[in-house]
Amino acid sequence: MEKELLFITVIGEDKKGIVAKISNFLYKKDINIEDINQRIMGDGYFVMTMLVDIKKSTIPMEKITWELEKIGKSLELRVQLQHENIFKMMHRV
Amino acid sequence: MTISVEEVYETASMILYQNLDIRTTTLGINLKDCIDSDFKVFKKNVYGKVYSNAIKLVENARALEMKYGIPIANKRISITPVSLVMESHCTKKKFIEMARTLDRAAADAGIDFIGGFGALVQKGLTKSDRMLIDVLPDVLSKTDRVCSFLNVGSNVAGLNLDAVNLLGGMLKQTAEKSKNAIGCAKFVVFANAPEDNPFMAGAFHGVGEGDITLNIGISGPGVVQTVVKQNRECDLTQLSEIIKRTVFKITRAGELVGRELAAALKIPFGIVDISLASTTVAGDSVANVIEAFGIEKIGAHGSTLAVALLMDAVKKGGAMASGNVGGLSGTFIPVSEDEGMIDAVQKGALGLDKLEALTAVCSVGLDMFAIPGDVPEETINAIIADELAIGIINNKTTAVRVIPVPGKKAGSLVKFGGLLGTAPVMAVNPFSAKDFLKRGGRLPAPVTSMRN
Numbered sequence: 155m156e157k158e159l160l161f162i163t164v165i166g167e168d169k170k171g172i173v174a175k176i177s178n179f180l181y182k183k184d185i186n187i188e189d190i191n192q193r194i195m196g197d198g199y200f201v202m203t204m205l206v207d208i209k210k211s212t213i214p215m216e217k218i219t220w221e222l223e224k225i226g227k228s229l230e231l232r233v234q235l236q237h238e239n240i241f242k243m244m245h246r247v
Numbered sequence: 248m249t250i251s252v253e254e255v256y257e258t259a260s261m262i263l264y265q266n267l268d269i270r271t272t273t274l275g276i277n278l279k280d281c282i283d284s285d286f287k288v289f290k291k292n293v294y295g296k297v298y299s300n301a302i303k304l305v306e307n308a309r310a311l312e313m314k315y316g317i318p319i320a321n322k323r324i325s326i327t328p329v330s331l332v333m334e335s336h337c338t339k340k341k342f343i344e345m346a347r348t349l350d351r352a353a354a355d356a357g358i359d360f361i362g363g364f365g366a367l368v369q370k371g372l373t374k375s376d377r378m379l380i381d382v383l384p385d386v387l388s389k390t391d392r393v394c395s396f397l398n399v400g401s402n403v404a405g406l407n408l409d410a411v412n413l414l415g416g417m418l419k420q421t422a423e424k425s426k427n428a429i430g431c432a433k434f435v436v437f438a439n440a441p442e443d444n445p446f447m448a449g450a451f452h453g454v455g456e457g458d459i460t461l462n463i464g465i466s467g468p469g470v471v472q473t474v475v476k477q478n479r480e481c482d483l484t485q486l487s488e489i490i491k492r493t494v495f496k497i498t499r500a501g502e503l504v505g506r507e508l509a510a511a512l513k514i515p516f517g518i519v520d521i522s523l524a525s526t527t528v529a530g531d532s533v534a535n536v537i538e539a540f541g542i543e544k545i546g547a548h549g550s551t552l553a554v555a556l557l558m559d560a561v562k563k564g565g566a567m568a569s570g571n572v573g574g575l576s577g578t579f580i581p582v583s584e585d586e587g588m589i590d591a592v593q594k595g596a597l598g599l600d601k602l603e604a605l606t607a608v609c610s611v612g613l614d615m616f617a618i619p620g621d622v623p624e625e626t627i628n629a630i631i632a633d634e635l636a637i638g639i640i641n642n643k644t645t646a647v648r649v650i651p652v653p654g655k656k657a658g659s660l661v662k663f664g665g666l667l668g669t670a671p672v673m674a675v676n677p678f679s680a681k682d683f684l685k686r687g688g689r690l691p692a693p694v695t696s697m698r699n
Contacts, residue, residue, distance in 0.1 A: 161250070163259040191252045203255045216313055234259050236316035241250040243503040244258055244496040 157207040159188065159238040160215075162222060166231035168200035175225050176204065176233075183218065184210045205238065258496075259316075266469035266531040267497065268318040269504050270524050273362075273445035274304045275452035275460040275517065278327040286336050290348045297324060297349065300459060301356030307511040311504055319504065320466070320526075323360050324353060325450035328396075330366035330379040337375045342382040343389070350390035358392065359666075360433075362450035365396035367440075369404040370689070380413050384420035387430030394448035400438035400635045402642045406690035411436075411632050415624030422620060422651050431650040432615065432667050436631055438638035438645050443518045444574040449646060460517035462574060463505035465565075467497040468523050469530045471557075475539040486540070487560040494521065494564030502569045518573030521565030522611065523557070525585035527668040533557075533580050534587025545580075545587060546597025551604050554578065558609035575644055580605060581615035583650075583663060583670035592671040593660075599630075599673050607637050612646035617661050617670035620653035627651060629680040640693050 164172060173190070180187060185206050192202040208215065219235045226233030261267035281292035301324050308319045326349070333342060346364060353361040364386060366376040383395055397414070400406035414436060422428035435449035442453020445462035452460070474493045478486065501519045509516035525533045534545040537553045558578050565572050580602070582588045591597035599616070606612050613634050618627070631647045638645030650670060652661050657674035 161255050163255050165256070165259060165263070189249070193252045193256075195253075195256060199256075201252055201256045203250075203252050205250075219313060219316075232259075232263055234263065234316050236258070237314045238250070240315045240317065240500060240503060241255060241258055243499040245250060245254040 155209060158209045160206055160208055161236050161238055161241060162204040162206060163234040163236070164202040164226070164231050165199055166229070168194070169229065172202060172229060172231065175229065176222070179221060179225060180206060184212050185218070186210070261470045262317055265473050266466070266526070266528055267500070268320045268466050269463060269501055270466035271321040271323055271445050271464040272304065272308050272319055272505070272508060273323045273325050273450055273462045273464070274300055275325045275443065275456055275462060276300055276327075277452060277456065277458045278332050280458075282332050282335070284335070286341055289336065290344065293345070294348050294352045297326070297352040297361070298356050300324070301353065301358045303512055305357050307508055310511070311508055315504065317500060317504065322358060323362065323445070323447060323450065324358055325445070325452045326361065326363035327452050327454065328366050329364045330373070330375045331454065333379070334373065334375045337378050339378065339382055342378055343385055346382070346386040346390050346393050350393050353392040360392050360394050360447040362394040362396065362447050363452060364393050365451055367398045368410045369398050369401045369407055371407065372410055380417055383417050383434065384424050384430070387421045387433050388424035394433045394450070396435045396437060396440060396449045396451055398437045398440035400639050400690070402439060402639050403692050403696045405692040406438065406632065406635055406639055408632065408684065408689060409687050411628050411635070412684060412687060414631055415627035418627055418649065419620070419624055419651055422653055427661055427663060428620070428650050428652045429663055429667070432648065432663060435646050435648045436635070438635035439643060440646070441574050441644060445518070445520050446522065446524065446575060446579070448648065457515060459514045461505060461509040461512060461514055462517040462520065463501045464520040464522060464524065464574065465497050465501035466524050466531070467494065468525050468533045468536055470497060471523065472530070472536045472539050475536060483556060487556055490557065490560035491564035494561045495568045498565045498568035502571070516571065518571045519565070519569045520574030521561060521572055521576045522574070523561055523578045525579060525581065527584055527586065527666065529586060532585045532587040533578055534585050534591055538587060544594055544596035545591045546601045550601065551608055554605050554610060555608040575611050577609050577611040577644065579614060580610045581648070582673070583615040583617070583668035584666065589669060589671055592673060599675065603634060603637070606634060606645055607641065609643070611644055612648070614646070614648045615650070615667065615670065617650045617652050617655070617672045618675050619656050619672055620651050622651055622675050623679065623681070625679060625681040625684055626675060628684055630675070632684065636690070639690070642695060
């Protein structure tokens with residue numbers, strides 16, 4: 155089955171429980187994590203990216219975005235969900 | 248293919264912190280097939296075609312905003328120049344009724360501006376074109392969403408000075424009839440108007456276009472300003488290179504959204520307009536980009552070179568990113584909609600003369616600037632004629648959106664609010680070109696137009 159891949163981007167200050175909270179939510183909604191990376195950027199921001207497959211998700215994309223925003227607020231972090239195509243278009247010729 | 252954390256972060260921060268958005272998605276709609284000898288039927292056809300397509304645009308644009316996490320700031324409609332479709336219904340009353348119909352269709356569908364209440368008069372005026380100009384003060388002051396344009400010159404037709412001579416009076420009447428002269432903000436006069444421009448107030452659906460087309464306008468002053476600030480020491484070649492790379496990325500995002508939106512609407516994708524467009528939001532200013540180059544205030548000597556460099560780099564990056572670059576694809580330096588421009592005028596760094604010079608190297612024109620309400624109409628006509636002559640001779644689009652504000656003197660401030668911002672009233676040269684403009688007629692097409 156073809157995958158539907160999206161990137162979750164988490165930006166802010168590093169703290170405990172970020173990966174746990176987000177991956178727990180994804181697990182409950184049947185969203186598979188394909189890849190996960192994190193880095194402290196030159197400007198001091200903690201950035202984590204997750205590549206997720208939402209093909210089997212039990213909730214639509216709109217709801218995933220809302221839920222992730224809620225988790226982001228509780229951790230005082232910015233969380234963004236975006237289809238992978240935008241990154242392919244912008245960063246690959 | 249893997250995307251690195253840095254790349255994801257770059258895109259996310261452009262959207263979250265640097266005001267990257269798709270500035271406009273504009274649906275061009277042909278109205279020629281709506282014409283009917285029964286005016287009631289004609290209006291019904293127009294309302295139906297505009298409303299049904301506009302609703303679909305708004306719905307599908309929302310879905311894409313969600314999918315890509317990128318805001319689509321404006322959803323708009325452009326239509327066939329209205330004077331064309333009104334030729335056989337050429338009365339003042341019917342023109343106003345048509346404007347109200349368009350205004351209602353846009354309002355009902357949740358569209359803020361509908362462009363195309365205009366005419367192509369670069370060579371001459373038909374009865375319908377004259378009627379349209381005649382009703383503009385009423386249309387622009389009595390409707391909220393209807394935008395108007397006139398194309399009065401081109402590099403193959405020259406400049407129709409007779410048409411220009413009607414505009415100063417028309418604009419002064421419009422200003423008198425509308426609060427804060429705001430009606431004038433919805434009218435643009437062009438030379439070499441592109442038929443696929445997605446940006447208001449000058450958007451219209453050209454006669455060479457298909458039935459329905461989707462055109463996209465990107466944004467990005469904040470993004471360009473950020474990379475320029477990160478590279479304070481590099482020379483001009485490197486600076487150009489950095490801007491090119493950034494604009495490539497922005498344009499690709501526009502191209503992606505445009506293609507998908509057109510596919511969802513089952514209509515052809517038109518163009519991506521790569522103009523850098525400022526907004527009243529802090530950090531979204533083209534003037535600030537120029538200042539980040541190392542110019543103390545836009546308008547200082549050196550600004551023309553800076554705008555030239557910026558625009559050339561933007562075009563090169565955009566052209567590589569999309570095979571469908573079109574529209575205006577210049578840079579907008581609207582005075583009232585750009586906080587850096589407002590500040591430069593207020594501090595005395597920028598006047599009308601320098602603004603006109605900047606438009607010669609690739610900004611699109613004299614945009615959203617206020618002048619005292621007592622400036623004679625001939626002088627307004629002369630401002631327009633000068634700006635359009637730059638376009639005609641240099642084979643480019645130029646335009647004017649001028650707001651003569653009744654009762655205001657140079658140096659005062661006029662607040663329009665919302666997207667239209669705040670305009671410092673600019674001083675105008677007090678000497679007259681009245682006797683020159685009175686000659687009327689048409690500036691012949693320049694010799695550069697003879698290419699066959």
